[in-house]
Amino acid sequence: MIDAKRASVGADPRSRPSSHLEAGRPQAAAPPDHPVPPIADRASAIAPYLVLALCSLVLFRDGLFGGTVFYERDTFLFYAPLGRWYAEQLQGGSLPLWMPLIFGGYPLFADGEIGMLYPLNLLLLPLLPSDGWLTPMRALHLFLAGAFMHAFLRTLGAGRWGALVGGLVFAFGSFFITQIQHENLVRSAVWLPLILLCVERALRTDGWARQRYLVLGGLALAVAALGLHVQPIAMTLLALGLYTTYRVVVGPIAGRPWERVLLLVWAPGLVTAVGLGGAAVQLLPLFELGRTSYRGPGLIYDLATAWPLRWQNLPTVVFPYLFRLDDGRYITLWQQWETFLYVGMAPLGLGLLAVLFARRRIVPFFVLIGLFGLLVGLVEQSPLNVYRLLWGLPGFSSLRAPGRFAYLIVFAAAGLAAFGMDWLASRRRRSSLGAAAGLSILAGAGGLAWLVVAFRTRLLADPVRWNRLIDEEYVGTRHEYAWLEGSMVYEHLVAALDLADPKIALSVGLLAACGLLVMAWALWPRQGAAWATALVTLVAGDLLVFGYDFHPRAPLAELVRPAPVTSFLAEVAGHDTVGADFQPAPIGDAALWTSGRALADSALPALEPNRLMYADVPSLGGYSSLQSQRHFEYWSNADRQKDVLLDLGSVRHVIVADPPTDVALLAGTAYRPHHPIFNGAAANQTGQARFAIEPFRTVEVRVLGTLADGVHLEDGVAVAEVHLVGRDGARHTLTLRAGLDLAENSYERPYIRSVVRHFQPPVAATVPDIDQTGATVQVNLYRSSFAVDPLDVEQVEIRHVQPRGQTRIFGLGLVDPTGTVRSIFAADREKFRPVFRDGGLVVLENGAAFPRAYVVSEAIARRSRTEESALPRLALRPFDAARQVILEDGPFDGLRVVEQLSAWEVGLGGREHLSPGSAPPGPHPRVDDLATDHVRIDVPDGPGGYLVLADTYHRGWKARVDGAEAPVYLANFLFRAIGLPPGPHTVDFVFDPLSLRLGRAISLATLAFALLVALVPSAWSWGGRSRR
Structure with a gap:
C-alpha cells in the first residue's frame, strides 16, 4: 500500500477546484502536505492555456509564418475575398452595410457571414493585413474554444490535466477542424462552454449575483450570435436548455427549493433574451434578408436533411482516413466536412473510463447530450427521428446539414475524456481497477486490429456478395456524389483495411498506447505527472496530425490571385468602350465602375462566382448562402440567354469559353442544352436577334x-x-x-x-x-x-x-x-465584340448594355403579387425596355402608370418587332458612388419620367430628389426606380434599413440593461459602505 503522502502529482487536491457536482455532499479539500508557492500555483494555472496556444500555433504554423492556409472552395470564393474587402473598409474608417461588387449590389452586413459587428473582428481586423487575417483569426478561435472548454470543465470540478484534455478534444476534434473553412460557423461555435460556465456559476449563487452571471452568459451568447452562423446558435440554445434542465433536476442548486422551478425557465430565458437582444442589430437585418432567399419559406424536408451523419461512415471515429482516396477525395456518402466524426483515440478510452467509473453528477449530462447530438445527426437512421421534430420548430426549417450536430457529440466527448482523465488522476494508490481498465483499452486495440484483418478477409473471400451489399446498403442509399460507385468503394476498402497501412496502424497504435499509459499510471501513480504529460501529448499529437492532414493547403495569395481576364477587366474600369489602341493602366485602387458590370458564364469553373472580386470587378453574379430568390431567377435567365436581361443589368462585359465546352452535338450542329441562342416573343426586344460571323x-x-x-x-x-x-x-x-x-x-x-x-x-x-x-x-x-x-x-x-x-x-x-x-452560339450575337482572349476565355464587350442609370418615360405597375411576375414580362411579353419600366412595391399614388393587365391587352401600338439592343437615348445621368451605402446621381435637364438605377433593390434604400424624400420602387424585377418631375435633378440613394435601426435600438437597450445589472448592486454596496 502506498502512503497518501506519496500520492501522484496529478492527484494534488489543489489541481481540482471544489465542485457542487461531486458525488455525495461537497467537502472542503484537505490542505496539501507541502504548500505550493503562489507563483508556482499561478504558473500551473496558466500552463494549460499555454499548451492550448502552442497547439494552435503548431496547427496553423504554415499560415502564420508562411502564408499557406487550409482551404476549401468557400475559402477562396467567399471568406477570403469578402473578408479582404471588409478589412480594407474597416482600415479606411468605414463600416459598410452594402457590398457593390457582387449580385449588382448586396446587403453584406445583413448577410452576417463576414461578422461585421463581431467584436473580435472589429478589434483585430484593422490591425491585421487585409489579405492576411484569415489564419490568425482561425488560430485565435481554436485557442478560445479550448480555453473556454478548459475553464468550464474546471468550474465543474475537473482537475487541470482532465480539463486540459477536454479543451484539446473540443478545440481540435473533428468539428472545428473539419469546419475551419467556415469562418462564421467557427466564430459562433466557440462560445458554448463560456455560456454554460456562466450558467453554472449562476446556479451556484443566489440573489443579484445570479442575475449577473446569467446576463454575462447572455452577453457571451450575443457575441456568438454576432459571429454569425445561425446553426451553432440554434445548437447552443438547445444545449443551454438541456444543461439548465439537467442541472436543476439533478442539483445541487443554491437558493430556496422553490427557485428550482423558476430557474427552469428564468435561467435559459434570461440568457437567450440578453443574447438575442444584444445581437438584434445583426439578427433583424439577417431575418429580413433571409426571407428573400430560398430559405425564407423554409426548406422542404429532403433539402433540410442533406448532409446528415450516416452509420455507414461512423468508422471514422476510429479510422479517420478510411474513406479517403489517394487523390484526396472522400467516398463518404456526404461531404466530408459536414458529416465527419473523430475525437482522437486516447479520448475514446478516457471517455469510457468516465462512463464506467467517474462518480460525478455531471458525467450523465455529457452522455445524454452526446446521444442527443447523434440521434439528431443521424436523422431517419436513428431509432427516433429527432431532427424531424426540430425541423418543425421556427427557424430550424431554414437550416440544413444535420451532420453538424457532431458539434454536440464532440463537446460531449471532450467532457467525458476530461472526467475520465480526472478519475485516473485521482488514483492515489496503486489501483487494480485502473490497471484492469488500461488492460481493457489495450484489449480493445487488439480487438480493433482483429476486426480489420477479419473484415478484409471476408471482403476478399466473397467479392461478389460484398459488391452487391455495398451497392445496396451504401451506394444505394441517398448520397451526394454522382461519381460514387460500389466497385470503387469495395476496391478502396480492400486496399485501406490493412494493418500494414500506416494510417490504420496509427489508430490501433494510439489506442494501444492509451491503454499502456492508463495501466502504467494505475500501477505507478507516483509518476503521475509523467503519465499525465504523456497522455496529454498523445491526445494533442493525434488530433494535430489529424487536423493538419484533413484539408488541402496552398498559399492564400495563389488561391485569390486574379486571372489575366480579371486583371484586364479591372484595368478597363471607367472606359465606356475598349478600342484596339487601348493601353491598360497599372492596377491600383478600384476605379468607379462607370462602364457597367461583368458577368462570367456559369459554365466557367475558372471564374466561379466571386472570383471577379479578386480585382474588385463588379459583377451581376456572385455567391452567398442568402442570395435572394429574385436575383437568382434574374441572373440565371440572363446567364442562360444573354438577351435583354443582360442589357438591363448594365452588364458591359461577358466572359465565355472560347470555344464553348458544355456542348452537345446533333446532326453535326453543336448546341448548349442549358443555353438557348434565342428565346423570343413578339413586341419585345427578345423577339429579334442578330448574329454576326466571319463569311x-x-x-x-x-x-x-x-x-x-x-x-x-x-x-x-x-x-x-x-x-x-x-x-x-x-x-x-x-x-x-x-x-x-x-x-x-x-x-x-x-x-x-x-x-x-x-x-x-x-x-x-x-x-x-x-x-x-x-x-x-x-x-x-x-x-x-x-x-x-x-x-x-x-x-x-x-x-x-x-x-x-x-x-x-x-x-x-x-x-x-x-x-x-x-x-x-449566343457569343456570336451582333451586340458582342471580342476585346480580350486568354487561355480558352474571351471577353465580349456588350454594345447593347444599358447605362447604370437612365430615364424612361413610361411605367407599368404590377400592383399585386397575384399578377404574373415581372420577369417574363421583361423578356417574353410586350415591353419596350428603352422607354418603359415595370414598377412594384407600390403604392403608386401620384404616378402616371399603365396597369399591367391593360398594357398587355393593348400591346405596344402595333410594334411587333423592337430592334435588339435599343438602349434609352442620352444624355444619361452621371452616377457617383460617394460611399458603399450612398449613391449620387446627377440627372440632366429633361421632360421627367422615371429614373432607373440598375443596382439591386432592397427596401432599405431611401431616395432624396433635390433634398426631398421620394419613394423607391422595385423596378424591372430586380432594380430601383423613382419618379422624376421635369428638369435637372440631384438624386441621392442612401442605404438606411429600418431593420438595422430597430435592431440597433434593441441592442442598445439590452446593453443598457446588462450594464444596469452589473452596476446597480455595486452602487448599493458602495453606498452602504459609505454610510457605515
Missing part, C-alpha cells in the same frame, strides 16, 4: 428548336423566320412552321396534348427546363433542315413572328459544300 459559305441550314406557350398555334402556321444575309447584302429567308419544324416543348403531357392545335414532328433530343413548380424537367427539341442556294453568310437574323407564344432556338448550324458545320 461562311452556306448550302444548308439546320435548326434545333421548340415552342413555349404555343398550344394555340394551328398546324403549318409560320412561327419564326431565319434570315441569312450574305457578304454582298443578298438575303435568304427560312420560315419555321408549327407542326412541321417546331412544336410545343411539353407536347406529351396530357394537359398539353388535349388542347394543342398542331401536330408533333419527330423529337430530336431533350433539354433541361424548369417547370412552374421550380422542378427540373426535360422538354423536347425538334430538328429541321433547309437547303439554300450557296451564300457567303456573314449575318443571321432570327425573328419570332407570332403575337403570342415564344420560339426557342438552341442550335443553328450553317453547312458548307464539304459538310462542315458552323454552329451559332
Whole structure:
C-alpha cells in the first residue's frame, strides 16, 4: 500500500477546484502536505492555456509564418475575398452595410457571414493585413474554444490535466477542424462552454449575483450570435436548455427549493433574451434578408436533411482516413466536412473510463447530450427521428446539414475524456481497477486490429456478395456524389483495411498506447505527472496530425490571385468602350465602375462566382448562402440567354469559353442544352436577334428548336423566320412552321396534348427546363433542315413572328459544300465584340448594355403579387425596355402608370418587332458612388419620367430628389426606380434599413440593461459602505 503522502502529482487536491457536482455532499479539500508557492500555483494555472496556444500555433504554423492556409472552395470564393474587402473598409474608417461588387449590389452586413459587428473582428481586423487575417483569426478561435472548454470543465470540478484534455478534444476534434473553412460557423461555435460556465456559476449563487452571471452568459451568447452562423446558435440554445434542465433536476442548486422551478425557465430565458437582444442589430437585418432567399419559406424536408451523419461512415471515429482516396477525395456518402466524426483515440478510452467509473453528477449530462447530438445527426437512421421534430420548430426549417450536430457529440466527448482523465488522476494508490481498465483499452486495440484483418478477409473471400451489399446498403442509399460507385468503394476498402497501412496502424497504435499509459499510471501513480504529460501529448499529437492532414493547403495569395481576364477587366474600369489602341493602366485602387458590370458564364469553373472580386470587378453574379430568390431567377435567365436581361443589368462585359465546352452535338450542329441562342416573343426586344460571323459559305441550314406557350398555334402556321444575309447584302429567308419544324416543348403531357392545335414532328433530343413548380424537367427539341442556294453568310437574323407564344432556338448550324458545320452560339450575337482572349476565355464587350442609370418615360405597375411576375414580362411579353419600366412595391399614388393587365391587352401600338439592343437615348445621368451605402446621381435637364438605377433593390434604400424624400420602387424585377418631375435633378440613394435601426435600438437597450445589472448592486454596496 502506498502512503497518501506519496500520492501522484496529478492527484494534488489543489489541481481540482471544489465542485457542487461531486458525488455525495461537497467537502472542503484537505490542505496539501507541502504548500505550493503562489507563483508556482499561478504558473500551473496558466500552463494549460499555454499548451492550448502552442497547439494552435503548431496547427496553423504554415499560415502564420508562411502564408499557406487550409482551404476549401468557400475559402477562396467567399471568406477570403469578402473578408479582404471588409478589412480594407474597416482600415479606411468605414463600416459598410452594402457590398457593390457582387449580385449588382448586396446587403453584406445583413448577410452576417463576414461578422461585421463581431467584436473580435472589429478589434483585430484593422490591425491585421487585409489579405492576411484569415489564419490568425482561425488560430485565435481554436485557442478560445479550448480555453473556454478548459475553464468550464474546471468550474465543474475537473482537475487541470482532465480539463486540459477536454479543451484539446473540443478545440481540435473533428468539428472545428473539419469546419475551419467556415469562418462564421467557427466564430459562433466557440462560445458554448463560456455560456454554460456562466450558467453554472449562476446556479451556484443566489440573489443579484445570479442575475449577473446569467446576463454575462447572455452577453457571451450575443457575441456568438454576432459571429454569425445561425446553426451553432440554434445548437447552443438547445444545449443551454438541456444543461439548465439537467442541472436543476439533478442539483445541487443554491437558493430556496422553490427557485428550482423558476430557474427552469428564468435561467435559459434570461440568457437567450440578453443574447438575442444584444445581437438584434445583426439578427433583424439577417431575418429580413433571409426571407428573400430560398430559405425564407423554409426548406422542404429532403433539402433540410442533406448532409446528415450516416452509420455507414461512423468508422471514422476510429479510422479517420478510411474513406479517403489517394487523390484526396472522400467516398463518404456526404461531404466530408459536414458529416465527419473523430475525437482522437486516447479520448475514446478516457471517455469510457468516465462512463464506467467517474462518480460525478455531471458525467450523465455529457452522455445524454452526446446521444442527443447523434440521434439528431443521424436523422431517419436513428431509432427516433429527432431532427424531424426540430425541423418543425421556427427557424430550424431554414437550416440544413444535420451532420453538424457532431458539434454536440464532440463537446460531449471532450467532457467525458476530461472526467475520465480526472478519475485516473485521482488514483492515489496503486489501483487494480485502473490497471484492469488500461488492460481493457489495450484489449480493445487488439480487438480493433482483429476486426480489420477479419473484415478484409471476408471482403476478399466473397467479392461478389460484398459488391452487391455495398451497392445496396451504401451506394444505394441517398448520397451526394454522382461519381460514387460500389466497385470503387469495395476496391478502396480492400486496399485501406490493412494493418500494414500506416494510417490504420496509427489508430490501433494510439489506442494501444492509451491503454499502456492508463495501466502504467494505475500501477505507478507516483509518476503521475509523467503519465499525465504523456497522455496529454498523445491526445494533442493525434488530433494535430489529424487536423493538419484533413484539408488541402496552398498559399492564400495563389488561391485569390486574379486571372489575366480579371486583371484586364479591372484595368478597363471607367472606359465606356475598349478600342484596339487601348493601353491598360497599372492596377491600383478600384476605379468607379462607370462602364457597367461583368458577368462570367456559369459554365466557367475558372471564374466561379466571386472570383471577379479578386480585382474588385463588379459583377451581376456572385455567391452567398442568402442570395435572394429574385436575383437568382434574374441572373440565371440572363446567364442562360444573354438577351435583354443582360442589357438591363448594365452588364458591359461577358466572359465565355472560347470555344464553348458544355456542348452537345446533333446532326453535326453543336448546341448548349442549358443555353438557348434565342428565346423570343413578339413586341419585345427578345423577339429579334442578330448574329454576326466571319463569311461562311452556306448550302444548308439546320435548326434545333421548340415552342413555349404555343398550344394555340394551328398546324403549318409560320412561327419564326431565319434570315441569312450574305457578304454582298443578298438575303435568304427560312420560315419555321408549327407542326412541321417546331412544336410545343411539353407536347406529351396530357394537359398539353388535349388542347394543342398542331401536330408533333419527330423529337430530336431533350433539354433541361424548369417547370412552374421550380422542378427540373426535360422538354423536347425538334430538328429541321433547309437547303439554300450557296451564300457567303456573314449575318443571321432570327425573328419570332407570332403575337403570342415564344420560339426557342438552341442550335443553328450553317453547312458548307464539304459538310462542315458552323454552329451559332449566343457569343456570336451582333451586340458582342471580342476585346480580350486568354487561355480558352474571351471577353465580349456588350454594345447593347444599358447605362447604370437612365430615364424612361413610361411605367407599368404590377400592383399585386397575384399578377404574373415581372420577369417574363421583361423578356417574353410586350415591353419596350428603352422607354418603359415595370414598377412594384407600390403604392403608386401620384404616378402616371399603365396597369399591367391593360398594357398587355393593348400591346405596344402595333410594334411587333423592337430592334435588339435599343438602349434609352442620352444624355444619361452621371452616377457617383460617394460611399458603399450612398449613391449620387446627377440627372440632366429633361421632360421627367422615371429614373432607373440598375443596382439591386432592397427596401432599405431611401431616395432624396433635390433634398426631398421620394419613394423607391422595385423596378424591372430586380432594380430601383423613382419618379422624376421635369428638369435637372440631384438624386441621392442612401442605404438606411429600418431593420438595422430597430435592431440597433434593441441592442442598445439590452446593453443598457446588462450594464444596469452589473452596476446597480455595486452602487448599493458602495453606498452602504459609505454610510457605515
